[in-house]
Amino acid sequence: MTVRIIVISIIAYFLGNVSASYLIAKHTKGIDIRKYGSGNAGATNVMRTLGTKAAIIAFLGDAMKGAIAVILGYIAGGENGQIAAGIFVVIGHNWPLLLGFKGGKGIATTIGVMTAINPFIVGIIVPIGIIIIIITKYVSLASMLGMVIFPISMLITKQPTKLIMFSFLLSAMALYRHKSNIRKLIQGTESKIGEKVNKL
Numbered sequence: 001m002t003v004r005i006i007v008i009s010i011i012a013y014f015l016g017n018v019s020a021s022y023l024i025a026k027h028t029k030g031i032d033i034r035k036y037g038s039g040n041a042g043a044t045n046v047m048r049t050l051g052t053k054a055a056i057i058a059f060l061g062d063a064m065k066g067a068i069a070v071i072l073g074y075i076a077g078g079e080n081g082q083i084a085a086g087i088f089v090v091i092g093h094n095w096p097l098l099l100g101f102k103g104g105k106g107i108a109t110t111i112g113v114m115t116a117i118n119p120f121i122v123g124i125i126v127p128i129g130i131i132i133i134i135i136t137k138y139v140s141l142a143s144m145l146g147m148v149i150f151p152i153s154m155l156i157t158k159q160p161t162k163l164i165m166f167s168f169l170l171s172a173m174a175l176y177r178h179k180s181n182i183r184k185l186i187q188g189t190e191s192k193i194g195e196k197v198n199k200l
Contacts, residue, residue: 004077005084012069012085016092019103020061021046024054034102038191042104044139048191059108065089066112074116083166086113090170094177105177107143110170114150117163121153137192140181147174 021041025033028050037045043062047055066089073085093109095101115122125146132142151167159167175182184190 005080008073008077008081009084009088012073012088013092014098015065015069016089016094016109017096017098017103018065019093019096019099020065020108021058021104022099024058024061025050028054034099040104041099041102043108044193047193062093062104062108063112063115065093066109066114067116068112070113070116079160079162082117083162086117086166087169089113090173094173105143106170106174107147110147110150110174113170114167118154118159121150121157124153125149133193138185138190139193140178140190141185144175144178144181147171 019041021033021043024046025031025036033045033049034041036049038048039045043055043059046058066086069085069089070082074082077084090106090109090113092103094103094106096103111122111126114125128149129142129146132145133139136142148171151164151171154164154167181190
């Protein structure tokens with residue numbers, strides 16, 4: 001079982017390396033998205049530099065790989081397999097070996113992971129995030145609050161202990177990746193949705 005979990009983790013990690021945001025920017029404009037806007041390989045930065053349509057495709061692509069990793073992990077290794085796959089696909093997205101360890105912040109991929117494990121909780125969190133974005137115009141704030149609500153929801157709904165611990169780990173990774181956004185929010189310099197940064 002240990003060997004199987006290791007194999008699942010490695011496969012999930014390299015699946016996470018496949019960055020939809022990076023590939024879309026390269027394919028449509030021949031650029032490295034990480035050299036534009038916020039420098040992040042994520043859907044929000046794609047939206048600011050390439051537009052909404054490209055951002056939606058990037059978001060769905062990164063979410064899909066998270067869901068696929070978890071489903072494959074579960075098929076191959078049960079609950080432990082899906083947990084390992086969920087953790088390592090996000091790690092692979094955030095710190096991709098194939099892209100010099102400079103990836104995204106993992107929100108779309110985490111949503112994909114969450115959807116494959118508990119779509120009910122995602123159905124609660126995503127609308128809340130959308131409302132926060134509409135009110136504040138801050139995608140980062142919505143993302144972070146969503147990641148805080150995620151493990152709390154898992155705890156309140158009395159999910160299996162392993163999945164609760166797993167949700168707290170994913171939340172911690174997401175908040176860590178948003179540390180620069182936290183500083184900008186405090187300083188009042190965080191970019192709002194709709195603002196264009198180095199638009200091509």
